[in-house]
Amino acid sequence: MTPFPTDLPWAAFVALAGLTAGTVRARRRLRAVPVLEPASPTHTAPTPGRWHLISARGVEVDDATVRAAVAHAERTGLRVLDLVPARLDTERALSLLRILDLSAARYNRTADGRGAGHALLIAEDVRRRAGVECDTGPDSCPGPAELHILLRRLKPYAPAGTGVAIAPGLAAPAPDPARRAAELRAQGLPPGLLTVAQLAGLALLVRAAVADGGWGAAAAALYWLQPALILGGPRTRLRPADLIRATAARPLYSFGAALRTASSDRSGPAGTSPELEALRPAYAAELKAGTDRFFEPRRDDCSWCGSTRLSVRIRVPDLLQGKPGRFTLEQCGECGHVFQNPRLSLDGLDFYYRDFYEGLGVGGAAQVFGTMGRSYRARAAMLKPFGTPTAWLDVGTGHGHFCDSARDIWPGTRFDGLDMSAAVREAEARGWVGTAHQGQFPDLAAGLVHRYDTVSMYHYLEHTREPLAELDAAAAVLAPGGHLLIELPDPESRLARLLGPHWLPWFQPQHQHLIPIANLRQALADRGFTVLAEEHGAAHQSCDFVGAVLLTANRLAPHPYAPWGPGTATRTRRVVRTVVHTAALPCFAVAAALDGVRAAVARATEGGNAYRLLARRTPAAHETG
Numbered sequence: 111m112t113p114f115p116t117d118l119p120w121a122a123f124v125a126l127a128g129l130t131a132g133t134v135r136a137r138r139r140l141r142a143v144p145v146l147e148p149a150s151p152t153h154t155a156p157t158p159g160r161w162h163l164i165s166a167r168g169v170e171v172d173d174a175t176v177r178a179a180v181a182h183a184e185r186t187g188l189r190v191l192d193l194v195p196a197r198l199d200t201e202r203a204l205s206l207l208r209i210l211d212l213s214a215a216r217y218n219r220t221a222d223g224r225g226a227g228h229a230l231l232i233a234e235d236v237r238r239r240a241g242v243e244c245d246t247g248p249d250s251c252p253g254p255a256e257l258h259i260l261l262r263r264l265k266p267y268a269p270a271g272t273g274v275a276i277a278p279g280l281a282a283p284a285p286d287p288a289r290r291a292a293e294l295r296a297q298g299l300p301p302g303l304l305t306v307a308q309l310a311g312l313a314l315l316v317r318a319a320v321a322d323g324g325w326g327a328a329a330a331a332l333y334w335l336q337p338a339l340i341l342g343g344p345r346t347r348l349r350p351a352d353l354i355r356a357t358a359a360r361p362l363y364s365f366g367a368a369l370r371t372a373s374s375d376r377s378g379p380a381g382t383s384p385e386l387e388a389l390r391p392a393y394a395a396e397l398k399a400g401t402d403r404f405f406e407p408r409r410d411d412c413s414w415c416g417s418t419r420l421s422v423r424i425r426v427p428d429l430l431q432g433k434p435g436r437f438t439l440e441q442c443g444e445c446g447h448v449f450q451n452p453r454l455s456l457d458g459l460d461f462y463y464r465d466f467y468e469g470l471g472v473g474g475a476a477q478v479f480g481t482m483g484r485s486y487r488a489r490a491a492m493l494k495p496f497g498t499p500t501a502w503l504d505v506g507t508g509h510g511h512f513c514d515s516a517r518d519i520w521p522g523t524r525f526d527g528l529d530m531s532a533a534v535r536e537a538e539a540r541g542w543v544g545t546a547h548q549g550q551f552p553d554l555a556a557g558l559v560h561r562y563d564t565v566s567m568y569h570y571l572e573h574t575r576e577p578l579a580e581l582d583a584a585a586a587v588l589a590p591g592g593h594l595l596i597e598l599p600d601p602e603s604r605l606a607r608l609l610g611p612h613w614l615p616w617f618q619p620q621h622q623h624l625i626p627i628a629n630l631r632q633a634l635a636d637r638g639f640t641v642l643a644e645e646h647g648a649a650h651q652s653c654d655f656v657g658a659v660l661l662t663a664n665r666l667a668p669h670p671y672a673p674w675g676p677g678t679a680t681r682t683r684r685v686v687r688t689v690v691h692t693a694a695l696p697c698f699a700v701a702a703a704l705d706g707v708r709a710a711v712a713r714a715t716e717g718g719n720a721y722r723l724l725a726r727r728t729p730a731a732h733e734t735g
Contacts, residue, residue: 146277164260171277189271192229196347197349198350200363224258229277240264386470404435404455404457405453405458412449413447425437425611437618486511505551510542513527528549555586556586560589564595572622581634593725605654614661634723646718
């Protein structure tokens with residue numbers, strides 16, 4: 111047997127691969143960013159009735175640039191346009207190219223809105239729907255951080271109409287190092303984590319250069335020349351004034367950038383904030399009575415089939431938010447159904463969902479959902495061999511991310527959304543869903559009978575208290591011959607046992623039921639549905655190993671400043687948290703690689719951590735006669 115090679119320059123190979131991929135990706139993204147063309151004299155500056163221009167403090171926008179921006183937006187159908195100075199400094203230009211997510215010179219539909227933070231052109235209809243005031247007084251100019259926040263706020267109201275363009279005539283002030291961390295946070299990026307990652311990358315590069323001979327020297331040379339390779343050349347679209355200097359002193363520039371970010375981060379990676387402190391009294395009052403009221407009495411039989419052959423599958427605390435409480439999932443020995451026992455009461459559901467998808471958690475949830483565009487489109491495309499939908503109801507739609515993305519597959523379909531949270535009203539205001547239905551699906555079903563030919567429940571049933579009642583509601587709402595699409599985590603996944611309580615799809619305490627696919631097939635058949643197709647590998651979500659690292663880090667070092675936490679931390683606890691989350695960084699990198707391999711295996715073997723199912727509602731006798 112050939113021994114595993116241990117003398118290969120792995121650090122250099124990793125550095126070279128990462129730098130090469132990053133350089134190619136940045137060059138490709140830069141080519142996708144258009145440059146404003148000079149506008150004809152017929153194009154005028156924006157007026158309050160049509161367009162608004164908002165620039166950051168110290169940013170000068172001349173009339174020619176404004177006219178060119180309006181002309182570009184009108185020609186390309188954009189409703190929000192982020193303007194990037196052609197002379198943007200090297201550090202910020204490279205940072206921008208790392209986070210842009212473009213498709214045809216505009217942001218991808220589900221991508222977060224991230225830009226240069228210098229100037230925004232906004233259409234009046236988007237401004238009005240988003241509720242943004244455009245005060246153009248001399249003292250009303252926002253800072254770059256505020257402009258980043260504004261772009262992220264506007265992007266959902268123009269999901270396919272937000273773009274970016276380089277403005278050659280746009281003048282910008284020198285960056286303020288003291289505001290660096292605030293700007294990163296405004297873009298939804300964690301300053302502390304980025305600092306640690308940047309320093310860790312430099313350390314890896316130094317190690318490769320010192321210990322890996324020619325390969326290490328090649329990695330160091332590529333790193334040194336990377337700014338010029340990305341931004342240099344006679345036809346480059348960005349022309350930083352400091353490009354030569356930044357390339358010549360690349361290691362010092364990167365090290366200095368990391369230090370500037372760290373020194374400007376006032377709160378620290380685990381610090382408190384006024385936002386957290388404002389919530390602390392309410393959480394303290396609610397927890398004063400303990401957590402027992404958040405649970406119903408434990409039941410002795412299976413919630414799916416009624417069998418009393420129950421055994422504990424996992425016991426786990428809240429590893430997602432770190433809220434107090436301990437949760438048990440039991441499994442039926444008869445049908446294999448896994449369910450929370452004792453389950454949460456209505457008060458418990460309200461407590462544990464709070465500040466997860468909305469409030470404190472709205473930014474993180476939006477970022478996660480914004481990365482799932484490909485999955486959303488794949489879900490919608492599953493229906494293609496079986497019919498063309500005209501009226502589609504997405505149950506558990508949240509902010510409507512699926513409906514927004516599914517229009518790429520079914521542009522002529524009306525997508526409506528249903529959710530118990532107020533987020534569905536926001537989805538309607540954004541235009542992501544046509545009609546918003548707020549409330550519990552079984553309660554609203556009587557008013558929606560036969561109004562839809564397609565109903566979807568993507569990662570919804572596992573959150574519900576009575577999944578069989580939800581299927582009854584779907585059968586009532588669907589017209590005869592209509593289609594029902596369901597996606598669920600698969601409790602029969604092999605990694606569910608391997609990773610135990612740190613398997614992310616257990617998702618405690620939110621997931622109430624995890625349903626084996628055989629049980630779901632039978633329940634659908636009992637309600638007059640015929641299963642037309644199933645997908646396992648295609649439904650797999652690449653989160654097993656990364657999720658395990660995240661949950662483990664949260665378990666070892668929970669956030670002490672969360673409003674339901676102690677609110678204080680000793681020096682030892684702060685050090686432990688920093689050490690744990692720093693040590694987790696390379697683990698995340700390895701976990702991401704393992705998840706990539708796992709996803710490929712899942713697609714090849716049709717055995718992932720989730721499944722999709724498509725069924726047709728068979729018309730009853732009285733409906734066909």
